[in-house]
Every structure is written in structure tokens, then in C-alpha cells.
Amino acid sequence: xxxxxxxxxxxxxxxxxxxxLASELARITTGFVGxxxxxxxxxxxxxxxxxxxxxxxxSTTSAVxxxxxxxxxxxxxxxxxxxxxxxxxxxxxxxxxxLVVSARDRxxx
Amino acid sequence: xxxxxxxIPENALSFDQRQEIALAFTDIHCGSTGAPRSFVxxxxxxxxxxQTHEHGKGYFLDGGNRAGRSEEVKQLLLSxxxxxxxxxxxxxxxxxxxxxxxxxxxxxMEGGFVLPEPGQEGPEWYAAAEAAAAAD
Numbered sequence: 001x002x003x004x005x006x007x008x009x010x011x012x013x014x015x016x017x018x019x020x021l022a023s024e025l026a027r028i029t030t031g032f033v034g035x036x037x038x039x040x041x042x043x044x045x046x047x048x049x050x051x052x053x054x055x056x057x058x059s060t061t062s063a064v065x066x067x068x069x070x071x072x073x074x075x076x077x078x079x080x081x082x083x084x085x086x087x088x089x090x091x092x093x094x095x096x097x098x099l100v101v102s103a104r105d106r107x108x109x
Numbered sequence: 110x111x112x113x114x115x116x117i118p119e120n121a122l123s124f125d126q127r128q129e130i131a132l133a134f135t136d137i138h139c140g141s142t143g144a145p146r147s148f149v150x151x152x153x154x155x156x157x158x159x160q161t162h163e164h165g166k167g168y169f170l171d172g173g174n175r176a177g178r179s180e181e182v183k184q185l186l187l188s189x190x191x192x193x194x195x196x197x198x199x200x201x202x203x204x205x206x207x208x209x210x211x212x213x214x215x216x217x218m219e220g221g222f223v224l225p226e227p228g229q230e231g232p233e234w235y236a237a238a239e240a241a242a243a244a245d
Contacts, residue, residue, distance in 0.1 A: 055135055056135040074215055
């Protein structure tokens with residue numbers, strides 16, 4: 001199972017583009033690691049205004065944290081994160097400084 | 110990274126308190142690790158009365174950092190964060206459990222760069238971090 005938790009600040013990522021972001025996350029990630037895009041889970045966590053800070057100031061940063069099957073080569077992992085970053089910036093209009101992308105190995109507890 | 114998630118009871122902290130804690134966490138983390146200030150994220154997650162969050166009930170500090178620091182540094186960091194939180198929130202430190210988990214830096218891209226391992230930050234990375242801070 002591939003899972004993404006997308007933590008976004010209130011008012012930064014409009015609701016109407018979230019389904020497209022989710023489908024693109026699924027498409028891009030399964031393109032690198034395999035699997036069925038329909039089985040990728042994308043969760044949204046919207047932080048209310050005044051509850052998210054970065055460097056001690058109010059944040060506009062989105063954090064896209066993926067859990068992927070373990071064992072991906074680092075070079076491929078970087079390509080995956082870069083592709084997600086490019087897609088997210090294209091669809092949301094954010095800058096590189098307003099985005100954190102991670103692709104972590106899933107821990108099977 | 111780092112990202113500190115503060116689980117708090119609903120309406121427990123004012124905006125000024127949250128901001129003071131976020132500033133304190135930024136000061137403590139950067140003072141302890143040398144990380145750029147603009148990379149320190151602090152999020153407050155409220156739990157309505159009668160409900161639980163992923164760590165149980167009440168306050169909880171959940172930090173996510175780059176792997177590679179000693180256990181001593183991590184424990185000191187968590188202790189300092191807890192003390193600062195307790196002072197601002199006017200809550201006993203004993204009532205603020207917490208943890209710091211770690212992941213390899215190379216699993217995260219921030220500011221357009223794959224994060225370097227602790228101690229491996231080059232001038233290019235610091236320059237990018239400073240540029241990001243200046244653009245805020």
C-alpha cells in the first residue's frame with residue numbers, strides 16, 4: 001500500500017484541485033514503484049490559520065509525505081520526489097520554498 | 110524537516126501562546142543543531158474534549174527530525190522543547206509526553222533540494238535556506 005499524508009495550510013490549496021493532486025500523486029508514484037493507482041491512499045490534513053508555523057512565522061508550506069514500498073534506489077527516489085514537486089508546483093502555483101516532499105520507506109510493524 | 114507536531118486540547122492555547130512556542134522551538138532546535146530557521150515547522154493539532162488523538166489524550170509533542178544525531182542530543186532537545194512548551198502553556202512538564210522520531214535526510218526534498226545528512230550541509234544548501242527565509 002502506498003499512502004500520502006498531505007498537510008496543507010488553510011486557504012493555500014483550494015479544495016477543487018485536491019482530487020487532481022491526489023490522482024497525479026497516485027499516477028506518478030505507481031509509475032516509479034509499480035502498483036495500481038486506484039490503491040494509493042491520499043489523506044488531507046488542513047491546518048487552520050494560526051496553527052501552522054515555519055521559522056516561527058505563519059506558514060504557507062505544504063508537506064506531501066509519502067510512504068512507499070521499501071527498497072527504492074536513492075536515484076529513483078530523488079526522481080520520484082522531483083516529479084511530485086514539479087507536479088505540485090504546476091497545479092498549485094506554489095514555490096519550491098513552500099513545499100516539502102518526502103518518500104519514506106513504509107514500515108511494516 | 111524538522112517538523113514538530115504539538116497535540117493540544119481544544120482551545121488550550123491562544124494564538125500568542127502558539128506563536129511563542131513556535132518561536133521557542135525554532136530557537137531551541139537551531140541552537141542545538143545549527144539548522145536554518147526557515148526549515149523548522151511547528152504545527153498545533155487540537156483535540157476536542159472527550160476525543161483522543163493518535164498518541165492518546167491531552168498534550169503530546171511529536172518531533173520528526175533527520176536521522177544521525179546522538180541519543181544524548183535528541184534527549185536534550187526533547188527536554189528543552191518540553192520545558193519551553195510547559196512554560197508558555199503554563200502546564201507541568203510531567204503532563205507533556207513526547208518523542209522524536211527520525212528518518213534519513215535523503216528521503217526528503219525541501220526548498221528544491223534533497224536534505225543533507227546532519228553535519229553534511231554545504232554552502233549551497235545554507236545559501237538556499239537563507240534565500241528562502243529572505244523571501245518569506
